[in-house]
């Protein structure tokens with residue numbers, strides 16, 4: 001089966017520092033893939049190269065056979081790639097529902113003209129968007145507090161809200177940057193289940209995570225970066241006994 005996402009030889013340099021160095025991997029449709037590595041290994045930069053937040057210096061990023069290189073981020077979202085951020089990026093003053101609606105926006109056609117004249121199809125579209133957004137809140141377990149301002153939600157719930165917003169864009173590939181960051185053990189267990197439910201919906205998942213227990217439980221394939229380069233790739237069992245990976249993590253955290 002051909003890959004949903006194919007990253008080939010991507011490289012990104014900041015000044016004299018090569019943050020991502022000739023990295024290649026692919027993500028099969030329907031899979032859950034983890035990207036791990038010590039702090040500063042180049043994981044978030046790799047995500048930013050895939051989602052168009054940074055432009056690659058070298059290499060290719062191909063999604064469903066189409067090159068994403070040089071494409072604007074909103075176009076990449078429209079093609080079916082959605083993401084969450086390591087530092088939560090919600091509209092803190094807006095309600096949970098409004099945050100998810102903002103994600104839905106990329107799938108609605110209403111523009112300035114229709115917003116002024118409000119044709120009947122627009123009311124229909126708005127109702128549909130609210131219904132769909134509520135369904136996403138329910139999916140992540142936040143349906144009881146749609147009108148709560150994002151800033152009043154716990155850290156763990158804000159992460160779930162970001163996932164709901166990303167899902168509202170109807171992605172084929174969902175990219176999660178440290179989704180368990182700031183979560184307690186119970187929330188992390190729920191997150192593993194949520195990620196598995198996302199997979200059951202047919203959405204492919206690519207995630208960065210420092211919580212090794214989550215990575216080992218949730219991912220079918222793991223790609224390991226160190227100093228910007230890929231040092232290993234394999235199943236959780238293979239990664240756990242890979243000498244280079246153990247060495248990279250030695251003294252920092254257990255694999």
Ligand SMILES: Nc1ncnc2c1ncn2[C@@H]1O[C@H](COP(=O)(O)OP(=O)(O)OP(=O)(O)O)[C@@H](O)[C@H]1O
Nearest residue numbers: 014017019037038039040041042043044045046086
């Ligand atoms: N915009 C930028 N400008 C300059 N240097 C950057 C930039 N973004 C990242 N870097 C550097 O690139 C390297 C890789 O950073 P990156 O954030 O991708 O690592 P990471 O593996 O995601 O780390 P962490 O686990 O700490 O989030 C680091 O040395 C970082 O300081």
